Amino acid sequence: MGSWTRMAVLLVAVLATATLSTALINELEPGKDWPTRGSVKQPYNQTEALTVPTEAYTSTTELVEETPPNVKDELEEEITILARAAEAGNVKVDYSGAQLWKVSTEKNGVRVILGRLKRRNLISTWAGNQSYVDVLIKPNAMANVTRVFARENISYDIIIDDLQKRINEENPPLDVNEIELQDRRGHRMTWKQYHRLEDIHGFLDYLAKTYPKIVSVNTIGKSYEGKDLKILRISDGNPNNKAVFIDGGIHAREWISPATVTYFINQIAENFDEESDDMKQIDWYFLPVVNPDGYEYTHLVDRLWRKNRKPSFTGRQCFGTDLNRNFGYRWGGKGASNNPCSEIFRGSRSFSEPESRAVSEFIKTSVANFSAYLTYHSYGQYLLYPWGYDNAVPPDHKDLDVVGKSIAEAIERAGGSKYSVGSSSGLLYPASGGSDDWVKAQGVKYTFTIELSDTGRYGFILPTTKIEPVARESLAGLRVLASYVSKL
Known part of the structure; x- marks a missing residue:
């Protein structure tokens, strides 16, 4: 590597470190609930994507041994x-x-x-x-x-x-009665089926039109293929509210994740007046599908696709980056691969992907007082808190452990599922570049990755009969989180 290249890499590393130390930034004027349309930077073009070289890295602490970067096997x-x-x-x-x-x-x-x-x-x-x-x-x-x-x-x-x-x-087709119910309801979401992106986005728009006093929808960016990244907010407009950000569908094949997040949305929006004060005094931000390109690909081509769909541009025509290895806190470390063909490919640099970048820009520029971040995945039944990048924990890990165990107890009471609670790296294995680590580094107190049901009988291929039971017990856990957020 030449001296100019080494200097460029060093400069990128310094800038990345400076960015990582930045606290939660509120750049908008008070009272502005959403970042202004177009304020989120959109995808780099292909030329820009090739300008920053990446260093080879081989992890020896992954779940299983990763392919060495110089082996085209x-x-x-x-x-x-x-x-x-x-x-x-x-x-x-x-x-x-x-x-x-x-x-x-x-x-x-x-x-x-x-x-x-x-x-x-x-x-x-x-x-x-x-x-x-x-x-x-x-x-x-x-x-x-x-x-x-x-x-x-x-x-x-x-x-x-x-x-x-x-x-x-x-994912069997709906029966005639369910289809008729869809027509009467005005949207196609049922939680008796895994739905395509069009149904999910249509459902968000329906709620915004039906409950305009509490529900609003915004597009915070575009995926690589140009699909909207739609966020729905539920809020009573109280400026003193705290805020919670919830996302799903970072990994395309984990269908139970968007199904659970949309179930939350439906239950809170439809029953807002009957919710507890803890729930009503929070501004809820939901991004059901972080990875819309990959999610659609799992419906149309490969049910087990994990990453997004951006080509690697490296000469090896492999597609996709693992968005949950692409966030900018300790990016490129353990449990992430620099091999574009790997399922845990970290990307060419931190936030190289439009989807992860849009989420980070929204959280950094929003005036919302984010007190908690939940990202829903599958599977294994785990409640995981930072850090994921290495076998370490943040200073307030005892608080996170208490809240995590309270959520797990509520889930078990509601549906019987037993969730294990602990740090991502300690309970499972190190994985750098996760969204939860990055959000925690921005100063958000309660940050969890929740691995939904089951523990392996079905794995990623969870039957539709499990959607409502999983989502219902998860909502019980969400209400417990709200009680802790209200005390901050």
């Missing part, structure tokens, strides 16, 4: 072929015969073996913690993986024996 080749085919003709990915295994990792060396299998493209990982990993096994890899597991005496259980069958059963 079968994984990259297959993803490249798949991406090109999908772009050319929207070829729907078929998972017939693929299985999900829950693999015990308590035996020494298991994670290393899983890393090798992953680099050979024999498995891919879904979720897990310090004692197990859920891995997806493709049909043509079944014999090889089974032989390796038998030779190494690795314990596992088959959780899903045919993934495509589960996908086919996941």
